[in-house]
Each structure stands twice: as structure tokens, then as C-alpha cells.
Amino acid sequence: MNDLTVSLVQTNIHWHDPVGNRELLTDLLASALNGPGLTDLIVLPEMFTTGFSMDAQAQAEPYPGPTLEWMQAQAAYYDAVVTGSVLIKDGDNYHNRLLWVRPDGSHSSYDKRHLFRLAGEHEVYTPGTSLLLEEWRGWPIRPLVCYDLRFPVWSRNTRAAPYDLLLYVANWPHARTEIWKALLRARAIENQAYTVGVNRLGIDGLGHDYEGQSALLDMQGDYVAQAGNLQTVLTHTLRAASLHQLRERMPFLLDADDFTLSSH
Numbered sequence: 001m002n003d004l005t006v007s008l009v010q011t012n013i014h015w016h017d018p019v020g021n022r023e024l025l026t027d028l029l030a031s032a033l034n035g036p037g038l039t040d041l042i043v044l045p046e047m048f049t050t051g052f053s054m055d056a057q058a059q060a061e062p063y064p065g066p067t068l069e070w071m072q073a074q075a076a077y078y079d080a081v082v083t084g085s086v087l088i089k090d091g092d093n094y095h096n097r098l099l100w101v102r103p104d105g106s107h108s109s110y111d112k113r114h115l116f117r118l119a120g121e122h123e124v125y126t127p128g129t130s131l132l133l134e135e136w137r138g139w140p141i142r143p144l145v146c147y148d149l150r151f152p153v154w155s156r157n158t159r160a161a162p163y164d165l166l167l168y169v170a171n172w173p174h175a176r177t178e179i180w181k182a183l184l185r186a187r188a189i190e191n192q193a194y195t196v197g198v199n200r201l202g203i204d205g206l207g208h209d210y211e212g213q214s215a216l217l218d219m220q221g222d223y224v225a226q227a228g229n230l231q232t233v234l235t236h237t238l239r240a241a242s243l244h245q246l247r248e249r250m251p252f253l254l255d256a257d258d259f260t261l262s263s264h
Helices: 018-033 066-078 146-150 174-191 240-249
Strands: 004-010 041-043 081-090 093-101 107-111 134-136 139-145 165-169 194-198 201-203 209-211 215-217 223-226 232-238
Touching: 004 018, 004 194, 004 215, 018 066, 018 232, 041 066, 066 081, 066 093, 066 107, 081 165, 093 139, 107 139, 139 146, 146 165, 146 174, 165 174, 174 194, 174 209, 174 215, 215 232, 223 232
Parallel strands: 004 041, 041 081, 139 165, 165 194
Antiparallel strands: 004 232, 081 093, 093 107, 134 139, 194 215, 201 209, 215 223
């Protein structure tokens, strides 16, 4: 199993401006990565083209739509998977949909399961009902979205379908930054997996402040890399040998409880 290089993209998001955000991200990636071959996985924040908006009727993109096309172009150019969530209209429903876009243009998707009740997200969007497990360059990866971070059962690693990298794309406000940090550490420790959390910066159109604090943690919950509150692309290589050596030395997942998830 090879090592995997991951790029965490922490940026401000222009409110309700998909064209401006795609242009911003195009420039940011170009300046940080300087061409293809330097990363395997590019992780963008939640709703990275609009900010965390409940104005789905006006802001949702068709599926497929222009942001998926942009992600396909970026994935092809950098020879890397590009992922992040987008406000999508699919049929009669609106979704906070994470797109997992590969260099060959193919893609998978995950609809956010846990919708943020305090913002009324559950009244606007249709929740997902199934998890996504992707394998990329030998790494099984579980991508999730923001509020999912608070729900350990949904995030739980299993013996039947284990993952090595857990990632969350988010718009997590400054007021709950310490909770963000604590939950990321908890998820990394309990699942014995590298864990990535990518958050946004700036102030959104509703006045909510975001401090970033995107981070990469190892399988013991220790910080490997942190973005602080800077606009940046944080690139780091995950070591497969370190992951498997730890799991062999401390095989806690073998003692994990079996359980069955059901929708509510």
C-alpha cells in the first residue's frame, strides 16, 4: 500500500457567488500546487460555491451542473480526486451533496445525513440514507459532511468495511471551534484512522464567523498538520506503514461492537 498525499483547502467563501468561488479556488490551487503530480486528494469545504445557505431554491445547481464540470477539470489537471459539498437540486429534492470526482471524470456522491437543525437545514434539504466508502490509490476513505462529525455511530469504522482515512468537509462556526477540535480528535482516536477536517474562513452572508482550524490528525488523535486561521492549501503525505503498525500493535478495532444502522 502506497502513501497518500492530501491537500486541505481552507479559504474564504464568497456568499452566493459560485462563479467567484470557482475562480478563487482555481487560482488558489494553481499557486499552491504548481501543476499536476503533487497531490492525490484535494479536499474543499462544505458548500464551497455558496457558503452554508438555506436559500436552496435560488442557489441550487442542477445535477450534473457547472461545479461538477469544474471539479472534473481540476481533477483531470492535477491527477487527483477533488471532493467537497455543493448545494444541488436533483429531481424535486435539494441536497447538501458531497461530490467525489476522479481524474477520469467519473464521480460518486454522498448526501449529508445529519442536517443542522439549528439553521433549519432539515426543513430545506433531503438527508442522505447511505454511507460512501471510496478506495483511492489503495486507501479506503470515508467522506462525511460537517454536522455528521457529532454522530460517532455514523462515522464508526467497522471490521466488515474498514477505512484508513476519515474526512469531514465543513462550515463550522468560530463559536464552536473548541468543539470542532475535540470531536475531530475523538473520531480519529476511536476509529484508529487518519482524520481530516476542512473548514472555511471569513464571515458569511448571515454574519456567522468562521475561523478555519482545518487539520489533519493521525490515528492516535495527534495533530500532523494544522492550517490555523490562514487562507491556505495544506498538503501532507499520510504514511501507510505508520497506520498499519499502530493497528497491529494496538488492535482495538477487533474488539469493536457490531451494530446495524437504521434510518429514523
